Amino acid sequence: MTQDALSARLGSVPAPQVPSHPDVATWRPATAADIDAIHTLMGAADPVDHPTWTTPREDIADLFDLAEMDPARDMLLAEDADGTLLAYGEVLLHPSREGGELTVYLSGTVHPAHRRRGIGARLLAWQHARGLERLAEGAAHLEDGGVSGEMKIYAEERNAGQRALAEAAGYQVERWFTSMVRDLADAPGIPTVPDGLEVVAYTHDRDLDALEARNDAFRDHWGSRPTEPQRWMQFVGGEFFRADLSRLVLDGGRIVAFCLASVNEDDWETLGASNSYIDLIGVVRSHRRRGLAPLVIANTLDAIRAAGLQKAVLDVDTASPTGANALYEGLGFAATERSIALVMHV
Structure with missing residues (x-):
């Protein structure tokens, strides 16, 4: 392993810490029993973030079947005192190891009625930390420690809040679709x-x-x-x-x-x-x-x-x-x- 290897650059990555926020009574991992609740949350966010298309329940359910997704470690839910889902975040390491390159995708949402209160920033901080951990885990199993790693967030142009959160965390816009x-x-x-x-x-x-x-x-x-x-x-x-x-x-x-x-x-x-x-x-x-x-x-x-x-x-x-x-x-x-x-x- 060379000094320029991805694993060397990452070094020892601490485990992500469970967030804290006054509006959130519980932060917990997701299970397959939460698919409908996550879909309901997406249904509230979709008309605000991308009014011309909806998130299919099938897309959410498929995530729980992926070999590379560990819901207990890669998904996080935020609930209020009544158990209502306020936010959802996921971290997915792409299974490809081609060329010693690793890619992690961060995605999720906050219910529109609970945005601009800091929940999204806490959630993204957890996702970012888990993303680094996933890169480190992947690099440790690559020959010579891997070559490069990246973390990506896709956002709708109209969702200015999501872009602002990502940029504040150090992510930069690289592509428009x-x-x-x-x-x-x-x-x-x-x-x-x-x-x-x-x-x-x-x-x-x-x-x-x-x-x-x-x-x-x-x-x-x-x-x-x-x-x-x-x-x-x-x-x-x-x-x-x-x-x-x-x-x-x-x-x-x-x-x-x-x-x-x-x-x-x-x-x-x-x-x-x-x-x-x-x-x-x-x-x-x-x-x-x-x-x-x-x-x-x-x-x-x-x-x-x-x-x-x-x-x-x-x-x-x-x-x-x-x-x-x-x-x-x-x-x-x-x-x-x-x-x-x-x-x-x-």
Whole structure:
């Protein structure tokens, strides 16, 4: 282990201390029995922080099944004297150890009625300390002590309080993301399929092939880490994923481009229209600059429109090396909300 190793830079990391706040009667770890209470809390925060989409209960439940998540140590709840949930925080170390690099994600929320009282600052301090501990634990098991570590917080642009808390704790804005919406009243133009390729609907016999294509396509994207099989199967096997709306481009049976879509009807009311969310768009590196992104997206849009849905929604990194912003605008998408990624490098 060299002096520059991550484990050496972190040194001895103290265990996080349970916070204290006059409005909070109890700080405690979360259990699977708290899923509904956490979902209710998110339901109160969602209309304030991101009015056009909601947090599915499935997303919260999935966290408790992850091998890399230890709810007893990585989740913290704040309750008042009546047992009502006021705040929730989680710390997740990504399972990838590629290149000796570790990434920890901090997320959670405070009930809007209890914000600006210092609860969020206490919660973030605990998350930060636990995040450092998780990095230290991960680095200790890496060859030569690891190379680098980072902690990330994603925040909606409209949630100025969350950004202020993160920046006060030393996190800096590194990336902006934009949500984009396309009205499907008009049919998308479908590009001609290049010779030797074919466009097909997603089928679950290709799940692991699709994971391989996803990891290849996103390898050089900012902040992207390889998706692990467990997390991938939660996604493609989840109740919202729509294989019938998702499209793949094949070259000799190999997936070389993909556009994967989901439908959460709870978002229809918040957006004001029936819609499908496009979760992932990608082209493997060996097949870029051949027009496959607009091809696979247009075919997915056509499938969404044919299903009778009114809009398509996606999110894009505004500084994507693929020029995705211009691509999506050319396909009829218009920007709406923005979010940010705040990062601390260790």
